[in-house]
Amino acid sequence: MTNWLAEALGCSVPLVLAPMAGPGRGRLANAVSKAGGFGMFGVGNDMSGEAVRAEAATAGTDGGRYGVGLLAWAQSGNPDQLDAVLDLRPDLVSVSFGDVSVPVRRLRDAGIRTATQVGALSDLDLAHDAGVDLIVARGAEGGGHGRNAMGTLPLLQMILDRTDRPVLAAGGILNHRGLAAVLAAGAQGAWVGTAFLGCAEAEMSSSARARLIEQDETGYGRVFDVAQGLAWPPEFGGRALVNDFYDEWVGREDDMDDAARLRHQEARKTTDFAVAHLYAGEGVAALVREQTAEQVVREFARALDQ
Ligand SMILES: Cc1cc2nc3c(=O)[nH]c(=O)nc-3n(C[C@H](O)[C@H](O)[C@H](O)COP(=O)(O)O)c2cc1C
Structure with missing residues:
Protein backbone atom coordinates (compact mmCIF):
# COMPACT_ATOMS: atom_id res chain seq x y z
CA MET A 1 0.00 0.00 0.00
CA THR A 2 1.49 3.33 -1.01
CA ASN A 3 0.50 6.46 0.76
CA TRP A 4 2.11 9.66 1.97
CA LEU A 5 3.63 8.07 5.07
CA ALA A 6 5.13 5.28 2.98
CA GLU A 7 6.54 7.63 0.36
CA ALA A 8 7.78 10.44 2.57
CA LEU A 9 8.73 8.57 5.72
CA GLY A 10 9.25 4.98 4.62
CA CYS A 11 6.49 3.52 6.82
CA SER A 12 5.21 0.02 6.09
CA VAL A 13 2.33 0.66 8.53
CA PRO A 14 0.56 4.05 8.20
CA LEU A 15 1.00 4.81 11.86
CA VAL A 16 2.81 7.67 13.59
CA LEU A 17 3.75 7.48 17.25
CA ALA A 18 2.53 10.90 18.43
CA PRO A 19 5.09 13.03 20.24
CA MET A 20 4.47 12.72 23.99
CA ALA A 21 6.73 14.81 26.21
CA GLY A 22 7.47 12.68 29.25
CA PRO A 23 6.69 9.06 28.29
CA GLY A 24 7.40 9.38 24.56
CA ARG A 25 11.14 9.73 24.28
CA GLY A 26 13.84 8.52 21.91
CA ARG A 27 13.63 4.88 22.98
CA LEU A 28 9.94 4.51 22.17
CA ALA A 29 10.32 6.45 18.90
CA ASN A 30 13.14 4.15 17.79
CA ALA A 31 11.15 1.02 18.63
CA VAL A 32 8.08 2.21 16.69
CA SER A 33 10.11 3.14 13.60
CA LYS A 34 11.93 -0.20 13.70
CA ALA A 35 8.56 -1.97 13.83
CA GLY A 36 7.38 -0.27 10.61
CA GLY A 37 5.59 2.83 11.92
CA PHE A 38 7.13 6.27 12.36
CA GLY A 39 8.31 7.31 15.82
CA MET A 40 8.32 10.84 17.15
CA PHE A 41 9.50 12.09 20.52
CA GLY A 42 7.97 15.00 22.41
CA VAL A 43 9.86 18.08 23.54
CA GLY A 44 8.42 19.59 26.72
CA ASN A 45 8.44 23.34 27.27
CA ASP A 46 11.52 23.28 29.51
CA MET A 47 13.67 20.73 27.64
CA SER A 48 17.15 22.02 26.75
CA GLY A 49 18.66 21.87 23.26
CA GLU A 50 21.21 19.42 24.65
CA ALA A 51 18.45 17.10 25.90
CA VAL A 52 16.78 17.28 22.47
CA ARG A 53 20.06 16.14 20.90
CA ALA A 54 20.37 13.26 23.38
CA GLU A 55 16.84 11.99 22.64
CA ALA A 56 17.45 12.37 18.91
CA ALA A 57 20.58 10.21 19.18
CA THR A 58 18.52 7.47 20.85
CA ALA A 59 15.64 7.83 18.39
CA GLY A 60 18.02 7.59 15.46
CA THR A 61 19.94 4.54 16.74
CA ASP A 62 20.84 2.15 13.89
CA GLY A 63 19.71 4.66 11.30
CA GLY A 64 16.14 4.80 12.62
CA ARG A 65 13.96 7.52 11.11
CA TYR A 66 12.35 9.79 13.67
CA GLY A 67 10.39 12.97 14.16
CA VAL A 68 10.31 15.64 16.85
CA GLY A 69 7.26 17.36 18.34
CA LEU A 70 7.67 20.97 19.51
CA LEU A 71 5.19 23.06 21.49
CA ALA A 72 4.52 26.28 19.55
CA TRP A 73 3.75 28.42 22.63
CA ALA A 74 7.07 27.47 24.27
CA GLN A 75 9.33 28.39 21.34
CA SER A 76 9.85 32.10 22.03
CA GLY A 77 11.06 31.31 25.58
CA ASN A 78 13.32 28.42 24.58
CA PRO A 79 15.01 29.07 21.21
CA ASP A 80 17.62 26.34 21.83
CA GLN A 81 15.04 23.68 21.00
CA LEU A 82 14.45 24.87 17.44
CA ASP A 83 18.16 25.55 16.92
CA ALA A 84 18.92 21.94 17.90
CA VAL A 85 16.18 20.61 15.62
CA LEU A 86 17.37 22.69 12.65
CA ASP A 87 20.80 21.21 13.18
CA LEU A 88 19.55 17.63 13.60
CA ARG A 89 17.26 17.71 10.55
CA PRO A 90 14.73 15.04 11.61
CA ASP A 91 12.47 13.47 8.98
CA LEU A 92 9.44 15.34 10.35
CA VAL A 93 8.92 18.13 12.88
CA SER A 94 5.54 18.97 14.32
CA VAL A 95 4.82 22.35 15.82
CA SER A 96 1.50 22.45 17.66
CA PHE A 97 -0.57 24.52 20.06
CA GLY A 98 -0.07 28.23 19.50
CA ASP A 99 1.44 30.45 16.82
CA VAL A 100 3.15 28.01 14.46
CA SER A 101 4.09 30.55 11.79
CA VAL A 102 7.66 31.50 12.76
CA PRO A 103 9.00 28.02 13.65
CA VAL A 104 7.32 26.49 10.58
CA ARG A 105 8.85 29.14 8.33
CA ARG A 106 12.34 28.46 9.70
CA LEU A 107 11.88 24.70 9.28
CA ARG A 108 10.55 25.07 5.73
CA ASP A 109 13.41 27.41 4.81
CA ALA A 110 15.75 24.64 5.96
CA GLY A 111 13.90 22.09 3.82
CA ILE A 112 12.54 20.14 6.81
CA ARG A 113 9.06 18.54 6.57
CA THR A 114 6.51 19.96 9.00
CA ALA A 115 3.25 18.86 10.63
CA THR A 116 0.79 20.48 13.00
CA GLN A 117 -2.10 19.28 15.12
CA VAL A 118 -5.37 20.96 14.20
CA GLY A 119 -8.20 20.86 16.74
CA ALA A 120 -10.61 23.32 15.12
CA LEU A 121 -11.13 24.77 11.65
CA SER A 122 -9.47 28.04 12.68
CA ASP A 123 -6.25 26.06 13.28
CA LEU A 124 -6.51 24.70 9.74
CA ASP A 125 -6.43 28.24 8.29
CA LEU A 126 -3.28 28.96 10.32
CA ALA A 127 -1.70 25.69 9.12
CA HIS A 128 -2.45 26.58 5.48
CA ASP A 129 -1.09 30.10 5.90
CA ALA A 130 2.10 28.74 7.45
CA GLY A 131 2.54 26.18 4.64
CA VAL A 132 2.59 23.10 6.89
CA ASP A 133 3.12 19.86 4.90
CA LEU A 134 1.09 17.40 6.99
CA ILE A 135 -2.16 18.15 8.82
CA VAL A 136 -3.10 16.15 11.91
CA ALA A 137 -6.84 16.27 12.65
CA ARG A 138 -6.69 15.94 16.42
CA GLY A 139 -10.00 15.38 18.18
CA ALA A 140 -10.99 16.00 21.78
CA GLU A 141 -10.77 12.31 22.71
CA GLY A 142 -6.98 12.52 22.54
CA GLY A 143 -4.60 12.34 25.49
CA GLY A 144 -2.42 15.17 26.71
CA HIS A 145 -2.98 18.73 25.52
CA GLY A 146 -5.19 19.94 22.72
CA ARG A 147 -8.49 21.63 22.09
CA ASN A 148 -11.74 20.24 23.45
CA ALA A 149 -13.68 21.63 20.48
CA MET A 150 -14.64 18.65 18.32
CA GLY A 151 -14.45 14.86 18.28
CA THR A 152 -12.02 13.15 15.92
CA LEU A 153 -14.55 11.91 13.38
CA PRO A 154 -16.41 15.18 12.64
CA LEU A 155 -13.12 17.09 12.66
CA LEU A 156 -11.45 14.62 10.30
CA GLN A 157 -14.29 14.74 7.79
CA MET A 158 -14.38 18.53 7.76
CA ILE A 159 -10.62 18.80 7.38
CA LEU A 160 -10.52 16.25 4.55
CA ASP A 161 -13.11 18.36 2.73
CA ARG A 162 -11.08 21.53 3.19
CA THR A 163 -7.46 20.71 2.45
CA ASP A 164 -5.33 19.34 -0.34
CA ARG A 165 -2.58 18.39 2.14
CA PRO A 166 -2.10 14.85 3.48
CA VAL A 167 -4.10 14.36 6.67
CA LEU A 168 -3.60 12.04 9.65
CA ALA A 169 -6.29 11.38 12.25
CA ALA A 170 -5.56 11.61 15.97
CA GLY A 171 -7.53 11.18 19.17
CA GLY A 172 -9.07 7.93 20.36
CA ILE A 173 -7.54 5.64 17.72
CA LEU A 174 -6.86 2.52 19.71
CA ASN A 175 -6.17 -0.36 17.36
CA HIS A 176 -6.45 -1.69 13.79
CA ARG A 177 -10.21 -1.00 13.73
CA GLY A 178 -9.71 2.73 14.27
CA LEU A 179 -6.86 2.84 11.77
CA ALA A 180 -8.96 1.05 9.13
CA ALA A 181 -11.81 3.51 9.74
CA VAL A 182 -9.72 6.64 9.25
CA LEU A 183 -7.98 5.19 6.18
CA ALA A 184 -11.41 4.46 4.70
CA ALA A 185 -12.43 8.07 5.37
CA GLY A 186 -9.46 9.33 3.36
CA ALA A 187 -6.76 9.93 5.99
CA GLN A 188 -3.22 8.84 5.17
CA GLY A 189 -2.87 7.19 8.56
CA ALA A 190 -3.18 7.68 12.30
CA TRP A 191 -1.22 9.71 14.85
CA VAL A 192 -1.44 7.69 18.04
CA GLY A 193 -0.33 8.39 21.60
CA THR A 194 -2.36 6.66 24.30
CA ALA A 195 -2.24 3.19 22.73
CA PHE A 196 1.56 3.28 23.24
CA LEU A 197 1.43 4.32 26.90
CA GLY A 198 1.42 0.71 28.10
CA CYS A 199 4.62 -0.06 26.19
CA ALA A 200 7.71 -1.33 27.92
CA GLU A 201 9.73 1.30 25.98
CA ALA A 202 7.66 4.25 27.28
CA GLU A 203 9.54 6.26 29.92
CA MET A 204 7.59 5.91 33.16
CA SER A 205 7.66 4.20 36.53
CA GLY A 283 -8.56 5.11 24.78
CA VAL A 284 -6.72 4.44 28.05
CA ALA A 285 -9.61 2.13 28.93
CA ALA A 286 -8.34 -0.23 26.21
CA LEU A 287 -4.92 -0.68 27.85
CA VAL A 288 -5.01 -4.01 29.63
CA ARG A 289 -1.38 -5.14 29.84
CA GLU A 290 2.18 -4.06 29.20
CA GLN A 291 3.26 -4.73 25.62
CA THR A 292 6.23 -3.95 23.43
CA ALA A 293 6.01 -1.21 20.82
CA GLU A 294 6.44 -3.87 18.16
CA GLN A 295 3.35 -5.74 19.40
CA VAL A 296 1.30 -2.54 19.30
CA VAL A 297 2.47 -1.67 15.77
CA ARG A 298 1.74 -5.23 14.64
CA GLU A 299 -1.79 -5.01 15.99
CA PHE A 300 -2.40 -1.76 14.06
CA ALA A 301 -0.95 -3.38 10.92
CA ARG A 302 -3.95 -5.73 10.83
CA ALA A 303 -5.82 -2.75 9.32
CA LEU A 304 -3.96 -3.44 6.07
CA ASP A 305 -5.41 -6.96 5.85
CA GLN A 306 -9.02 -5.79 5.92
C1 LIG B 1 1.23 11.62 27.75
C2 LIG B 1 1.01 12.49 26.55
C3 LIG B 1 1.91 13.51 26.28
C4 LIG B 1 1.75 14.30 25.14
N1 LIG B 1 2.69 15.26 24.85
C5 LIG B 1 2.62 15.93 23.67
C6 LIG B 1 3.69 16.78 23.27
O1 LIG B 1 4.69 16.93 23.96
N2 LIG B 1 3.58 17.42 22.08
C7 LIG B 1 2.51 17.26 21.27
O2 LIG B 1 2.48 17.86 20.20
N3 LIG B 1 1.47 16.45 21.62
C8 LIG B 1 1.51 15.78 22.80
N4 LIG B 1 0.51 14.91 23.14
C9 LIG B 1 -0.66 14.77 22.24
C10 LIG B 1 -0.38 13.72 21.18
O3 LIG B 1 0.51 14.26 20.22
C11 LIG B 1 -1.67 13.28 20.43
O4 LIG B 1 -2.42 14.39 20.05
C12 LIG B 1 -2.58 12.37 21.22
O5 LIG B 1 -1.86 11.44 21.98
C13 LIG B 1 -3.52 11.63 20.25
O6 LIG B 1 -4.60 11.04 20.90
P1 LIG B 1 -4.56 9.60 21.64
O7 LIG B 1 -3.78 9.84 22.89
O8 LIG B 1 -5.99 9.29 21.87
O9 LIG B 1 -3.87 8.62 20.72
C14 LIG B 1 0.64 14.10 24.28
C15 LIG B 1 -0.26 13.07 24.55
C16 LIG B 1 -0.08 12.26 25.67
C17 LIG B 1 -1.06 11.14 25.93
Whole structure:
Protein backbone atom coordinates (compact mmCIF):
# COMPACT_ATOMS: atom_id res chain seq x y z
CA MET A 1 0.00 0.00 0.00
CA THR A 2 1.49 3.33 -1.01
CA ASN A 3 0.50 6.46 0.76
CA TRP A 4 2.11 9.66 1.97
CA LEU A 5 3.63 8.07 5.07
CA ALA A 6 5.13 5.28 2.98
CA GLU A 7 6.54 7.63 0.36
CA ALA A 8 7.78 10.44 2.57
CA LEU A 9 8.73 8.57 5.72
CA GLY A 10 9.25 4.98 4.62
CA CYS A 11 6.49 3.52 6.82
CA SER A 12 5.21 0.02 6.09
CA VAL A 13 2.33 0.66 8.53
CA PRO A 14 0.56 4.05 8.20
CA LEU A 15 1.00 4.81 11.86
CA VAL A 16 2.81 7.67 13.59
CA LEU A 17 3.75 7.48 17.25
CA ALA A 18 2.53 10.90 18.43
CA PRO A 19 5.09 13.03 20.24
CA MET A 20 4.47 12.72 23.99
CA ALA A 21 6.73 14.81 26.21
CA GLY A 22 7.47 12.68 29.25
CA PRO A 23 6.69 9.06 28.29
CA GLY A 24 7.40 9.38 24.56
CA ARG A 25 11.14 9.73 24.28
CA GLY A 26 13.84 8.52 21.91
CA ARG A 27 13.63 4.88 22.98
CA LEU A 28 9.94 4.51 22.17
CA ALA A 29 10.32 6.45 18.90
CA ASN A 30 13.14 4.15 17.79
CA ALA A 31 11.15 1.02 18.63
CA VAL A 32 8.08 2.21 16.69
CA SER A 33 10.11 3.14 13.60
CA LYS A 34 11.93 -0.20 13.70
CA ALA A 35 8.56 -1.97 13.83
CA GLY A 36 7.38 -0.27 10.61
CA GLY A 37 5.59 2.83 11.92
CA PHE A 38 7.13 6.27 12.36
CA GLY A 39 8.31 7.31 15.82
CA MET A 40 8.32 10.84 17.15
CA PHE A 41 9.50 12.09 20.52
CA GLY A 42 7.97 15.00 22.41
CA VAL A 43 9.86 18.08 23.54
CA GLY A 44 8.42 19.59 26.72
CA ASN A 45 8.44 23.34 27.27
CA ASP A 46 11.52 23.28 29.51
CA MET A 47 13.67 20.73 27.64
CA SER A 48 17.15 22.02 26.75
CA GLY A 49 18.66 21.87 23.26
CA GLU A 50 21.21 19.42 24.65
CA ALA A 51 18.45 17.10 25.90
CA VAL A 52 16.78 17.28 22.47
CA ARG A 53 20.06 16.14 20.90
CA ALA A 54 20.37 13.26 23.38
CA GLU A 55 16.84 11.99 22.64
CA ALA A 56 17.45 12.37 18.91
CA ALA A 57 20.58 10.21 19.18
CA THR A 58 18.52 7.47 20.85
CA ALA A 59 15.64 7.83 18.39
CA GLY A 60 18.02 7.59 15.46
CA THR A 61 19.94 4.54 16.74
CA ASP A 62 20.84 2.15 13.89
CA GLY A 63 19.71 4.66 11.30
CA GLY A 64 16.14 4.80 12.62
CA ARG A 65 13.96 7.52 11.11
CA TYR A 66 12.35 9.79 13.67
CA GLY A 67 10.39 12.97 14.16
CA VAL A 68 10.31 15.64 16.85
CA GLY A 69 7.26 17.36 18.34
CA LEU A 70 7.67 20.97 19.51
CA LEU A 71 5.19 23.06 21.49
CA ALA A 72 4.52 26.28 19.55
CA TRP A 73 3.75 28.42 22.63
CA ALA A 74 7.07 27.47 24.27
CA GLN A 75 9.33 28.39 21.34
CA SER A 76 9.85 32.10 22.03
CA GLY A 77 11.06 31.31 25.58
CA ASN A 78 13.32 28.42 24.58
CA PRO A 79 15.01 29.07 21.21
CA ASP A 80 17.62 26.34 21.83
CA GLN A 81 15.04 23.68 21.00
CA LEU A 82 14.45 24.87 17.44
CA ASP A 83 18.16 25.55 16.92
CA ALA A 84 18.92 21.94 17.90
CA VAL A 85 16.18 20.61 15.62
CA LEU A 86 17.37 22.69 12.65
CA ASP A 87 20.80 21.21 13.18
CA LEU A 88 19.55 17.63 13.60
CA ARG A 89 17.26 17.71 10.55
CA PRO A 90 14.73 15.04 11.61
CA ASP A 91 12.47 13.47 8.98
CA LEU A 92 9.44 15.34 10.35
CA VAL A 93 8.92 18.13 12.88
CA SER A 94 5.54 18.97 14.32
CA VAL A 95 4.82 22.35 15.82
CA SER A 96 1.50 22.45 17.66
CA PHE A 97 -0.57 24.52 20.06
CA GLY A 98 -0.07 28.23 19.50
CA ASP A 99 1.44 30.45 16.82
CA VAL A 100 3.15 28.01 14.46
CA SER A 101 4.09 30.55 11.79
CA VAL A 102 7.66 31.50 12.76
CA PRO A 103 9.00 28.02 13.65
CA VAL A 104 7.32 26.49 10.58
CA ARG A 105 8.85 29.14 8.33
CA ARG A 106 12.34 28.46 9.70
CA LEU A 107 11.88 24.70 9.28
CA ARG A 108 10.55 25.07 5.73
CA ASP A 109 13.41 27.41 4.81
CA ALA A 110 15.75 24.64 5.96
CA GLY A 111 13.90 22.09 3.82
CA ILE A 112 12.54 20.14 6.81
CA ARG A 113 9.06 18.54 6.57
CA THR A 114 6.51 19.96 9.00
CA ALA A 115 3.25 18.86 10.63
CA THR A 116 0.79 20.48 13.00
CA GLN A 117 -2.10 19.28 15.12
CA VAL A 118 -5.37 20.96 14.20
CA GLY A 119 -8.20 20.86 16.74
CA ALA A 120 -10.61 23.32 15.12
CA LEU A 121 -11.13 24.77 11.65
CA SER A 122 -9.47 28.04 12.68
CA ASP A 123 -6.25 26.06 13.28
CA LEU A 124 -6.51 24.70 9.74
CA ASP A 125 -6.43 28.24 8.29
CA LEU A 126 -3.28 28.96 10.32
CA ALA A 127 -1.70 25.69 9.12
CA HIS A 128 -2.45 26.58 5.48
CA ASP A 129 -1.09 30.10 5.90
CA ALA A 130 2.10 28.74 7.45
CA GLY A 131 2.54 26.18 4.64
CA VAL A 132 2.59 23.10 6.89
CA ASP A 133 3.12 19.86 4.90
CA LEU A 134 1.09 17.40 6.99
CA ILE A 135 -2.16 18.15 8.82
CA VAL A 136 -3.10 16.15 11.91
CA ALA A 137 -6.84 16.27 12.65
CA ARG A 138 -6.69 15.94 16.42
CA GLY A 139 -10.00 15.38 18.18
CA ALA A 140 -10.99 16.00 21.78
CA GLU A 141 -10.77 12.31 22.71
CA GLY A 142 -6.98 12.52 22.54
CA GLY A 143 -4.60 12.34 25.49
CA GLY A 144 -2.42 15.17 26.71
CA HIS A 145 -2.98 18.73 25.52
CA GLY A 146 -5.19 19.94 22.72
CA ARG A 147 -8.49 21.63 22.09
CA ASN A 148 -11.74 20.24 23.45
CA ALA A 149 -13.68 21.63 20.48
CA MET A 150 -14.64 18.65 18.32
CA GLY A 151 -14.45 14.86 18.28
CA THR A 152 -12.02 13.15 15.92
CA LEU A 153 -14.55 11.91 13.38
CA PRO A 154 -16.41 15.18 12.64
CA LEU A 155 -13.12 17.09 12.66
CA LEU A 156 -11.45 14.62 10.30
CA GLN A 157 -14.29 14.74 7.79
CA MET A 158 -14.38 18.53 7.76
CA ILE A 159 -10.62 18.80 7.38
CA LEU A 160 -10.52 16.25 4.55
CA ASP A 161 -13.11 18.36 2.73
CA ARG A 162 -11.08 21.53 3.19
CA THR A 163 -7.46 20.71 2.45
CA ASP A 164 -5.33 19.34 -0.34
CA ARG A 165 -2.58 18.39 2.14
CA PRO A 166 -2.10 14.85 3.48
CA VAL A 167 -4.10 14.36 6.67
CA LEU A 168 -3.60 12.04 9.65
CA ALA A 169 -6.29 11.38 12.25
CA ALA A 170 -5.56 11.61 15.97
CA GLY A 171 -7.53 11.18 19.17
CA GLY A 172 -9.07 7.93 20.36
CA ILE A 173 -7.54 5.64 17.72
CA LEU A 174 -6.86 2.52 19.71
CA ASN A 175 -6.17 -0.36 17.36
CA HIS A 176 -6.45 -1.69 13.79
CA ARG A 177 -10.21 -1.00 13.73
CA GLY A 178 -9.71 2.73 14.27
CA LEU A 179 -6.86 2.84 11.77
CA ALA A 180 -8.96 1.05 9.13
CA ALA A 181 -11.81 3.51 9.74
CA VAL A 182 -9.72 6.64 9.25
CA LEU A 183 -7.98 5.19 6.18
CA ALA A 184 -11.41 4.46 4.70
CA ALA A 185 -12.43 8.07 5.37
CA GLY A 186 -9.46 9.33 3.36
CA ALA A 187 -6.76 9.93 5.99
CA GLN A 188 -3.22 8.84 5.17
CA GLY A 189 -2.87 7.19 8.56
CA ALA A 190 -3.18 7.68 12.30
CA TRP A 191 -1.22 9.71 14.85
CA VAL A 192 -1.44 7.69 18.04
CA GLY A 193 -0.33 8.39 21.60
CA THR A 194 -2.36 6.66 24.30
CA ALA A 195 -2.24 3.19 22.73
CA PHE A 196 1.56 3.28 23.24
CA LEU A 197 1.43 4.32 26.90
CA GLY A 198 1.42 0.71 28.10
CA CYS A 199 4.62 -0.06 26.19
CA ALA A 200 7.71 -1.33 27.92
CA GLU A 201 9.73 1.30 25.98
CA ALA A 202 7.66 4.25 27.28
CA GLU A 203 9.54 6.26 29.92
CA MET A 204 7.59 5.91 33.16
CA SER A 205 7.66 4.20 36.53
CA SER A 206 6.07 0.79 36.87
CA SER A 207 3.49 2.30 39.25
CA ALA A 208 2.50 4.87 36.58
CA ARG A 209 2.12 2.15 33.96
CA ALA A 210 0.05 0.02 36.37
CA ARG A 211 -2.23 2.98 37.07
CA LEU A 212 -2.76 3.63 33.35
CA ILE A 213 -3.63 -0.01 32.79
CA GLU A 214 -5.95 -0.12 35.80
CA GLN A 215 -7.87 3.14 35.42
CA ASP A 216 -10.37 3.93 32.67
CA GLU A 217 -11.71 7.42 33.23
CA THR A 218 -10.18 10.63 31.91
CA GLY A 219 -11.05 14.30 32.37
CA TYR A 220 -10.14 17.44 30.44
CA GLY A 221 -9.05 20.82 31.72
CA ARG A 222 -6.36 23.14 33.08
CA VAL A 223 -6.09 21.78 36.62
CA PHE A 224 -2.62 20.25 36.24
CA ASP A 225 -1.21 23.16 34.21
CA VAL A 226 -2.31 25.62 36.88
CA ALA A 227 -0.89 23.32 39.58
CA GLN A 228 2.50 23.41 37.82
CA GLY A 229 2.35 27.10 36.90
CA LEU A 230 2.76 26.28 33.19
CA ALA A 231 2.03 28.97 30.60
CA TRP A 232 -0.17 26.78 28.35
CA PRO A 233 -2.64 28.98 26.44
CA PRO A 234 -6.00 28.27 28.15
CA GLU A 235 -7.67 26.99 24.95
CA PHE A 236 -5.29 24.03 25.06
CA GLY A 237 -6.25 22.08 28.17
CA GLY A 238 -5.03 18.58 28.91
CA ARG A 239 -6.77 15.21 29.03
CA ALA A 240 -5.52 13.09 31.95
CA LEU A 241 -6.69 10.35 34.29
CA VAL A 242 -9.19 11.80 36.74
CA ASN A 243 -8.05 11.67 40.36
CA ASP A 244 -8.88 13.28 43.74
CA PHE A 245 -6.88 16.42 42.91
CA TYR A 246 -8.64 16.86 39.55
CA ASP A 247 -12.07 16.41 41.19
CA GLU A 248 -11.18 18.96 43.86
CA TRP A 249 -10.02 21.72 41.49
CA VAL A 250 -11.77 21.30 38.16
CA GLY A 251 -13.89 24.37 37.41
CA ARG A 252 -12.16 26.48 40.09
CA GLU A 253 -8.57 26.37 38.86
CA ASP A 254 -8.11 30.10 39.37
CA ASP A 255 -8.70 29.68 43.13
CA MET A 256 -5.86 27.18 43.46
CA ASP A 257 -3.56 28.15 46.34
CA ASP A 258 0.12 27.55 47.04
CA ALA A 259 -0.66 24.72 49.47
CA ALA A 260 -2.44 22.81 46.70
CA ARG A 261 0.43 23.46 44.28
CA LEU A 262 2.91 22.19 46.84
CA ARG A 263 0.78 19.08 47.47
CA HIS A 264 0.80 18.37 43.73
CA GLN A 265 4.57 18.91 43.50
CA GLU A 266 5.20 16.51 46.41
CA ALA A 267 2.83 13.92 44.96
CA ARG A 268 4.80 13.91 41.71
CA LYS A 269 7.96 13.07 43.65
CA THR A 270 6.30 10.26 45.61
CA THR A 271 4.26 9.07 42.59
CA ASP A 272 1.00 9.50 44.49
CA PHE A 273 -1.42 9.35 41.56
CA ALA A 274 -4.43 10.34 43.64
CA VAL A 275 -2.90 13.82 43.32
CA ALA A 276 -0.19 13.70 40.61
CA HIS A 277 -1.31 13.67 36.98
CA LEU A 278 -0.97 11.11 34.22
CA TYR A 279 -1.94 12.38 30.78
CA ALA A 280 -3.93 9.91 28.69
CA GLY A 281 -6.78 9.89 26.18
CA GLU A 282 -10.17 8.20 26.30
CA GLY A 283 -8.56 5.11 24.78
CA VAL A 284 -6.72 4.44 28.05
CA ALA A 285 -9.61 2.13 28.93
CA ALA A 286 -8.34 -0.23 26.21
CA LEU A 287 -4.92 -0.68 27.85
CA VAL A 288 -5.01 -4.01 29.63
CA ARG A 289 -1.38 -5.14 29.84
CA GLU A 290 2.18 -4.06 29.20
CA GLN A 291 3.26 -4.73 25.62
CA THR A 292 6.23 -3.95 23.43
CA ALA A 293 6.01 -1.21 20.82
CA GLU A 294 6.44 -3.87 18.16
CA GLN A 295 3.35 -5.74 19.40
CA VAL A 296 1.30 -2.54 19.30
CA VAL A 297 2.47 -1.67 15.77
CA ARG A 298 1.74 -5.23 14.64
CA GLU A 299 -1.79 -5.01 15.99
CA PHE A 300 -2.40 -1.76 14.06
CA ALA A 301 -0.95 -3.38 10.92
CA ARG A 302 -3.95 -5.73 10.83
CA ALA A 303 -5.82 -2.75 9.32
CA LEU A 304 -3.96 -3.44 6.07
CA ASP A 305 -5.41 -6.96 5.85
CA GLN A 306 -9.02 -5.79 5.92
C1 LIG B 1 1.23 11.62 27.75
C2 LIG B 1 1.01 12.49 26.55
C3 LIG B 1 1.91 13.51 26.28
C4 LIG B 1 1.75 14.30 25.14
N1 LIG B 1 2.69 15.26 24.85
C5 LIG B 1 2.62 15.93 23.67
C6 LIG B 1 3.69 16.78 23.27
O1 LIG B 1 4.69 16.93 23.96
N2 LIG B 1 3.58 17.42 22.08
C7 LIG B 1 2.51 17.26 21.27
O2 LIG B 1 2.48 17.86 20.20
N3 LIG B 1 1.47 16.45 21.62
C8 LIG B 1 1.51 15.78 22.80
N4 LIG B 1 0.51 14.91 23.14
C9 LIG B 1 -0.66 14.77 22.24
C10 LIG B 1 -0.38 13.72 21.18
O3 LIG B 1 0.51 14.26 20.22
C11 LIG B 1 -1.67 13.28 20.43
O4 LIG B 1 -2.42 14.39 20.05
C12 LIG B 1 -2.58 12.37 21.22
O5 LIG B 1 -1.86 11.44 21.98
C13 LIG B 1 -3.52 11.63 20.25
O6 LIG B 1 -4.60 11.04 20.90
P1 LIG B 1 -4.56 9.60 21.64
O7 LIG B 1 -3.78 9.84 22.89
O8 LIG B 1 -5.99 9.29 21.87
O9 LIG B 1 -3.87 8.62 20.72
C14 LIG B 1 0.64 14.10 24.28
C15 LIG B 1 -0.26 13.07 24.55
C16 LIG B 1 -0.08 12.26 25.67
C17 LIG B 1 -1.06 11.14 25.93
